[in-house]
Amino acid sequence: MGYRMAVVGATGAVGREILKTLAERTFPVDRMVALASGRSAGQQVSFGDDQVLTVQSLDSFDFKGTDLALFSPGAAISAVHAPRAAAAGCVVIDNTSQFRMDPDVPLVVPEVNPQALARFKKRRIIANPNCxxxxxxxxxxxxxxxxxxxxxxxxxxxxxxxxxxxxxxxxxxxxxxxxxxxxxxxxxxxxxxxxxxxxxxxxxxxxxxxxxxxxxxxxxxxxxxxxxxxxxxxxxxxxxxxxxxxxxxxxxxxxxxxxxxxxxxxxxxxxxxxxxxxxxxxxxxxxxxxxxxxxxxxxxxxxxxxxxxxxxxxxxLRKGAALNAVQIAEELVAQGLLAA
Incomplete structure (x- = not known):
């Protein structure tokens, strides 16, 4: 059983690394969507060895039906679109600085404080710390x-x-x-x-x-x-x-x-x-x-x-950003906190 997923900021260095890391670690994905700004829409990014994704515009994307989104688009963009995704029922792992010090958003490094994930349901947003x-x-x-x-x-x-x-x-x-x-x-x-x-x-x-x-x-x-x-x-x-x-x-x-x-x-x-x-x-x-x-x-x-x-x-770019975000996703699955 896999998850319906989105990577936001997919054309950036961290976004590409997230896609690469998800594929390398064989995270269970049923559907992957690559999202970025409107000016990047239409570009192509790789997901694994044999899948190429056409980038869609974040502004017009409906997150309803998406289980999990990994965000790395910049804090100002996350401030607008991460809550929008969460309101649509999507779990957000955000790699920007926007939500890190929000008391209702857990700030997680899986090797250090995986127990903090239990608090994510209030906002449906989990923050990735600074690299x-x-x-x-x-x-x-x-x-x-x-x-x-x-x-x-x-x-x-x-x-x-x-x-x-x-x-x-x-x-x-x-x-x-x-x-x-x-x-x-x-x-x-x-x-x-x-x-x-x-x-x-x-x-x-x-x-x-x-x-x-x-x-x-x-x-x-x-x-x-x-x-x-x-x-x-x-x-x-x-x-x-x-x-x-x-x-x-x-x-x-x-x-x-x-x-x-x-x-x-x-x-x-x-x-x-x-x-x-x-x-x-x-x-x-x-x-x-x-x-x-x-x-x-x-x-x-x-x-x-x-x-x-x-x-x-x-x-x-790996443990300092993409890998930590993917490990958070893996820990959500391991703790039974991510429904598919």
Whole structure:
């Protein structure tokens, strides 16, 4: 028995990855519809090895009779169309920032808080966290279960694919242009991204932080616990795919490196690649296309009581977006919460 499904934002990088991931994981689909803006209607996208979908206009699509829709069209579009889909009886998994902090919408990472799905029926909308939050909480969860996280200081090194296909094109064109002394102007970023790092993702807020940094703090607290303090600095780097994070954690209770290693090795969705030698760690270039969060450079942080530090990397289009959404759908099925 399969489900009648729609992918919203199907022509974008995440939307295409959602279609690819659903097919790879053989999610039970009876009917799949690809939706996007009116200007994208008529384009074609692949679903699996042998199915090509013609993109339909989101504005005119009737969600009645659709069991499940995975949204990744941008927050403003989700704000209009996700409630419309839910009102038609469709369950929505939304990958934008629109509903993440809504108290009536569960914010879910299946390896971390699958129990939160029980609350989705009030709005029929489930939120997918920010990509940088997802990989951090997947790594933090087994440690939090051991010793309770008190405070997190994190610096992110985020790939341009997190800003969309046009951002990837800008990195490519600027990199090529540097070699012929014809660097194109910056349109997707505030400064040149090629051969550079930009400590600015999303809009600035009054306290000097950015919205991306605020998202990491608020979402971590909603997922793991309301008393956790989070200080984030989010940086865009000239990498196409794969976010990296340097994470410093202060725990409420003692925790040893050995305990942390063992907990991480047993944790779902985590691969520990940590040899204290040249090359004994994971980098974004190596994990593109992978589903897991890779943890390396685990060590004591002697600057705080009960402190640990680690490095983690993750494919931001896979686990950071598409895969997490598909895993939410799988968990709905496993818990008997999605009727076909």
């Amino acid at each position: 940088s939050t997802i990989q951090m909480v997947v790594a933090l969860k087994p440690l939090h279960d051991l010793a309770r996280v008190k405070r997190v200081v994190v610096s992110t090194y985020q790939a341009v694919s997190g800003a969309g296909r046009e951002a990837m094109d800008e990195l490519w064109s600027q990199t090529r242009g540097v070699y012929v002394n014809e660097t194109p102007p910056s349109e997707q970023f505030t400064k040149q991204i090629a051969f550079n790092c930009i400590p600015h993702i999303d809009n600035f807020l009054g306290d000097g932080s950015t919205r991306e940094e605020k998202k990491m703090a608020e979402e971590t607290r909603k997922i793991l616990g309301p008393d956790i303090a989070v200080m984030a600095t989010c940086v865009r780097v000239p990498v196409f795919i794969g976010h990296a994070e340097a994470v410093h954690v202060e725990f409420e209770e003692p925790i040893t490196e050995q305990q942390a290693w063992e907990a991480l090795r047993e944790a779902p969705g985590v691969i520990v690649l940590d040899r204290r030698e040249d090359g004994g760690y994971a980098t974004p270039a190596e994990i593109a296309g992978e589903d897991s969060v890779y943890v390396s450079r685990l060590r004591r942080d002697l600057t705080v009581p009960h402190g640990l530090a680690f490095w983690c990397v993750c494919d931001n």
